[in-house]
Amino acid sequence: MKTSAILGAVLYAGAATLGMAAHAADPVTITIWCQDDERQPGLNLAKEFGEKNPDIKVVYRQIHFDDVTSEAMRAYSTGQAPDIIAIDNPEHALFASHGVFLDLTDRIAKSAVIHKEDYFPGPLASVTWDGKLYGVPKATNTIALYYNADMFKAKGLDPDKPPQTWDEMVDAARKLNDPAKNVYGIAFSAKASEEGTFQFLPWAQMTGGGYDKINTDGAVRALTIWKTLLDDKLASPDTLTRGQWDSTGTFNSGNAAMVISGPWELNRMSQEAKFDWRVTLMPVPEVGAPRSSAMGDFNWAIFKSSKHPDEAFKALEYFVSQDPRVFPVWGQLAARANVEIPATGDAKKDAAVKVFMEQLKYAQPRGPHPEWMKISKAIQDAIQAALTGQATPKDALDQAAATIKGILG
Amino acid sequence: MRRLYSSLVDGRGFDLCLIGIPLVFLIVLSGVPLVYNVVMSFQAVDMFSLGSFIRPWVGFDNYRQLISQPEFWPIMGHTATFLAASIAGQFLFGFALALLFWLNFPGASWLRGLFLVSWVMPGLVVGAVWNWLLSGDFGVFNFVLHQLHIISGNVFWRSDPAFALWSVIIANIWLGTSFNMIMLSVGLSSIPDDLYEAAELDGAGALTRFWTITLPMMRSSIGALISLGLIFTLQQFDLFAAITSGGPNNSSNVAQYWAWDLSFKQYDFAKGAAISVIMIVVVMLASVYYVRSTRHEVRG
Numbered sequence: 177m178k179t180s181a182i183l184g185a186v187l188y189a190g191a192a193t194l195g196m197a198a199h200a201a202d203p204v205t206i207t208i209w210c211q212d213d214e215r216q217p218g219l220n221l222a223k224e225f226g227e228k229n230p231d232i233k234v235v236y237r238q239i240h241f242d243d244v245t246s247e248a249m250r251a252y253s254t255g256q257a258p259d260i261i262a263i264d265n266p267e268h269a270l271f272a273s274h275g276v277f278l279d280l281t282d283r284i285a286k287s288a289v290i291h292k293e294d295y296f297p298g299p300l301a302s303v304t305w306d307g308k309l310y311g312v313p314k315a316t317n318t319i320a321l322y323y324n325a326d327m328f329k330a331k332g333l334d335p336d337k338p339p340q341t342w343d344e345m346v347d348a349a350r351k352l353n354d355p356a357k358n359v360y361g362i363a364f365s366a367k368a369s370e371e372g373t374f375q376f377l378p379w380a381q382m383t384g385g386g387y388d389k390i391n392t393d394g395a396v397r398a399l400t401i402w403k404t405l406l407d408d409k410l411a412s413p414d415t416l417t418r419g420q421w422d423s424t425g426t427f428n429s430g431n432a433a434m435v436i437s438g439p440w441e442l443n444r445m446s447q448e449a450k451f452d453w454r455v456t457l458m459p460v461p462e463v464g465a466p467r468s469s470a471m472g473d474f475n476w477a478i479f480k481s482s483k484h485p486d487e488a489f490k491a492l493e494y495f496v497s498q499d500p501r502v503f504p505v506w507g508q509l510a511a512r513a514n515v516e517i518p519a520t521g522d523a524k525k526d527a528a529v530k531v532f533m534e535q536l537k538y539a540q541p542r543g544p545h546p547e548w549m550k551i552s553k554a555i556q557d558a559i560q561a562a563l564t565g566q567a568t569p570k571d572a573l574d575q576a577a578a579t580i581k582g583i584l585g
Numbered sequence: 586m587r588r589l590y591s592s593l594v595d596g597r598g599f600d601l602c603l604i605g606i607p608l609v610f611l612i613v614l615s616g617v618p619l620v621y622n623v624v625m626s627f628q629a630v631d632m633f634s635l636g637s638f639i640r641p642w643v644g645f646d647n648y649r650q651l652i653s654q655p656e657f658w659p660i661m662g663h664t665a666t667f668l669a670a671s672i673a674g675q676f677l678f679g680f681a682l683a684l685l686f687w688l689n690f691p692g693a694s695w696l697r698g699l700f701l702v703s704w705v706m707p708g709l710v711v712g713a714v715w716n717w718l719l720s721g722d723f724g725v726f727n728f729v730l731h732q733l734h735i736i737s738g739n740v741f742w743r744s745d746p747a748f749a750l751w752s753v754i755i756a757n758i759w760l761g762t763s764f765n766m767i768m769l770s771v772g773l774s775s776i777p778d779d780l781y782e783a784a785e786l787d788g789a790g791a792l793t794r795f796w797t798i799t800l801p802m803m804r805s806s807i808g809a810l811i812s813l814g815l816i817f818t819l820q821q822f823d824l825f826a827a828i829t830s831g832g833p834n835n836s837s838n839v840a841q842y843w844a845w846d847l848s849f850k851q852y853d854f855a856k857g858a859a860i861s862v863i864m865i866v867v868v869m870l871a872s873v874y875y876v877r878s879t880r881h882e883v884r885g
Contacts, residue, residue: 242849245852246849246852249632249633249635249852250635252633253632253633253635253637270632270852274632274633276633358723367830367832368830368832368833368834368835412721412722412741413721413741413744413745414720414721414722414741414743414744416744416832416833417743417744417749417829417830417832417833418744426722431722431723549850549851549852550851550853553850553851557834557835560832560833560834560835561834563833563834564746564833564836566746566834
């Protein structure tokens with residue numbers, strides 16, 4: 177079936193080229209592609225921008241998460257790209273480096289609304305390529321350690337002193353682990369997808385490693401700890417094939433005492449988790465070690481092929497001006513340090529958001545690199561090879577480092 | 586002019602139209618993409634040259650790089666295991682069910698129809714359901730095996746490299762059995778009853794009748810079914826996406842899923858196309874074998 181899907185995609189691309197000429201655009205039509213639905217900011221802000229600017233017609237197209245990049249590539253190569261797109265941040269460099277996105281450096285410098293210095297360094301780095309700005313961070317997220325304070329108390333751990341270092345975290349997981357009650361010490365995701373890379377990379381970064389130095393001693397130690405968590409059944413073996421959302425589901429249902437996940441869980445957790453849940457910063461290798469975390473979410477960008485870059489940039493300015501509403505209305509975090517996060521009235525959620533805002537200061541982008549997906553694949557392969565016992569953590573990461581070296585050139 | 590018209594309405598022209606329209610349809614919708622795919626597998630393709638035909642020619646480089654990847658042979662092996670086990674499982678269960686319903690006990694016909702429910706369900710839905718059933722900690726499958734005292738600890742079907750491929754195979758057998766059953770039921774019902782009556786009069790037992798009448802008479806149905814099974818199984822993608830995503834550590838990765846992963850996750854379209862071409866070659870070889878093996882057959 178997939179062969180035919182690929183063939184179909186190719187055919188679609190061909191057909192699109194033919195149909196292109198018929199699309200003589202209205203002088204002020206702005207097309208926006210984004211994955212957001214009516215419960216998320218993208219669609220709502222696009223609609224508002226259209227209503228506030230009667231001279232600009234806004235056409236919004238919702239694209240499923242998995243299709244954003246491939247749709248954008250096809251559209252660009254057939255000359256049908258939209259004006260504005262919301263793109264997942266690790267994929268931004270691929271487009272920026274190929275000169276597909278419009279260089280916004282000068283426009284941002286002149287803008288009264290968008291200020292480069294407002295942004296957290298991680299999201300800002302993800303829109304930057306070769307010193308120039310090719311987009312604006314749309315929102316951001318990161319990961320930290322959620323824990324079940326009730327279980328901490330039941331096992332004689334102090335819920336006000338959650339684990340701060342890796343060793344403390346493994347110790348806590350060991351104490352909290354209770355197979356008789358179907359409780360695992362910790363949940364996380366080591367899935368062979370971008371999620372696995374997203375979860376593992378912060379561990380390497382805290383030890384001075386990174387995607388370009390993935391086989392440092394610290395990274396080997398991190399992967400060895402992951403392996404210990406799985407081998408000793410402190411985390412479910414399904415960690416290997418389960419994403420973050422499903423892993424966190426087991427925490428919410430009381431089947432895991434801790435979980436590493438992000439702020440996108442807050443709304444569901446405050447509804448589902450019937451216990452005292454809290455969040456602490458990602459544990460570090462040892463006391464005093466530098467902090468790090470992952471950085472997720474989307475960026476806005478304007479295609480270079482846009483016929484109305486001024487209007488498109490005006491739209492981005494409107495979106496940025498609405499950043500203060502992004503958390504209270506839609507539950508997402510703006511990528512800026514100077515946006516107030518108002519209280520929601522849910523004490524657990526408010527406390528958690530504060531931790532995530534602190535954690536965001538240490539969030540680092542994946543890449544940026546145009547071939548990120550291949551780099552990420554090498555890291556996923558290493559994680560999976562080590563955790564399934566096919567290779568030692570050291571050998572697996574050495575192999576990944578060699579593969580990545582070949583990609584980086 | 587008039588002659589042309591009459592030929593078009595009733596004559597050689599009409600015949601040509603009848604052949605020509607589907608032929609054009611086939612060439613446009615299957616032939617062109619197929620050739621494009623083959624051409625692409627010999628080119629250097631990146632996402633920004635997707636829309637053009639003229640791209641740097643790299644000969645067999647894509648194939649060479651693919652084969653030198655450490656996961657190539659394991660994935661080909663998994664594909665073969667997946668094909669053989671799925672087809673065998675679907676066929677055996679399907680045949681057993683078809684024979685059961687052939688007995689025509691009360692309610693057999695609507696029960697047979699009910700079995701088709703599994704066939705009409707979308708693969709992704711089936712995958713999601715099996716994903717829950719096969720889940721390690723709280724999966725129904727484990728619970729049942731546990732209650733039957735077949736296993737003592739939980740088996741992590743999706744996450745244990747030894748079982749991951751088999752968990753997809755189990756789901757795929759479940760998905761395809763009813764289709765096999767229907768196809769074989771049709772074959773069974775076309776066998777004339779008098780053959781059996783005559784055999785019975787000559788004193789042939791049930792087993793002898795099965796080996797000497799049922800199986801030989803079913804040869805063309807079985808051949809068609811197995812070649813269809815090969816095609817369906819090579820197309821099976823949804824279950825992999827929903828249950829294991831090819832993991833852990835590629836232990837349940839197969840050619841069709843790998844092709845998609847290369848093309849649409851890593852944006853290496855040329856290598857994705859190269860795998861598709863390898864798969865096309867395999868399917869063509871199988872079809873040639875099938876056509877040759879059934880060519881001289883007398884259909885019953």
